[in-house]
Amino acid sequence: MNVLALYDIHGNIDALEAVLAAAPDFDLVLVGGDAVPGPFAAATLDRLAQLPTRWVRGNGERETANAPAAPAPEDLAAVTARRSADELGDRAQPLGELPLTTEIDGVLYCHATPRSDEEMLTRISPDERYAEALAGAGPLVVAGHTHQQHDRTVGGTRFINAGSVGLPYEGDGAARWLxxxxxxPELRGTAYDAAAAGRRMRAIWPDVISVDAALVEPVAPDEITAIFEQRARPAT
Incomplete structure (x- = not known):
């Protein structure tokens, strides 16, 4: 089976269309979580509904399904989740009921790790943290969540991060997919006018920092990795 694995679209319909135009013929689209929240959430779900898909839940779907009615203005995650929930209406709640993992052709797909939709494994995380998070997961795990592609083998498990379609933290704006x-598996990327897409997104979206860092004025990927790794380290 030919599987097109798309992670972390985040309502960037322009990036999604670019990847679909570039991808070979596929049998199935694996939506790996965090298709939403995002500025064009309804358009993104409408486009995915036209395709043969299988989904796993990301923290974005969970947060959108459970968005607070009146989020604190400084809580961008809650604010953006509420925005997408309002746009999606009755389509928001079922997103929180999606499975945490799914298996296709011996590949285990999840959003972050097999045990969590928000746990972070970065390019520079120590082997010990990988081993703990992937215990019993099998030979190949595909995930996303950090918006950065990488390929790492620890013990008997190969862990591939498919990267982000809509908000890639790779320094060049190009959409990433698997x-x-x-x-x-084969990691791939698709160049398109990411800066223009980012400007269209930030015009209606409150999280302009993420849009700028990924698309409009991309930040060096090593800087993002270091920030995420610091967040991921257990408290001491």
Whole structure:
């Protein structure tokens, strides 16, 4: 089976269309979480509904489904979740009921790790943290969440981060995705006018910092990795 794995679209419909135009013929689209929240959430779900899909839940879907009615203005995650929940209406709640993992052709797909939709494994996380998070997961795990592609093997498990379609923290704005042919993965990317997409997004979206850092004025990827790794470290 040819699987097109798309992670962290975050309502960037322009990036989604660019990837779909560039991808080879596929049998299935694996939506790996965090298709929402995002500025064009309804358009993103409408486009995905036209395709043969299987989903796993990201923290974004969970947060959108459970968005507070009146989020604190300084809580951007809650504010953006509320925005997308309002746009999606009755389509928001079922997003929180999506499965945490799914398996296709021997590949285990999740959003962050097999045990959590928000746990962070970065490019520089120590082997010990990988080993703990991936215990019993099998030979190949595909995830996203950090918006950065990488390929790491710890013990008997290979962990591939598919990167982000809509908000890639790779320094160039290009959409990132994963092609999996009969269980064999290949990391890919698609260049498009990311800066223009970012400007269109930030005109209606409160989280302009993330949009700028990924698309409009991309931040060096090592800087993002260091920030995420600091957040991921257990408190001492």
């Amino acid at each position: 092609w999996v042919a009969d269980g064999v």
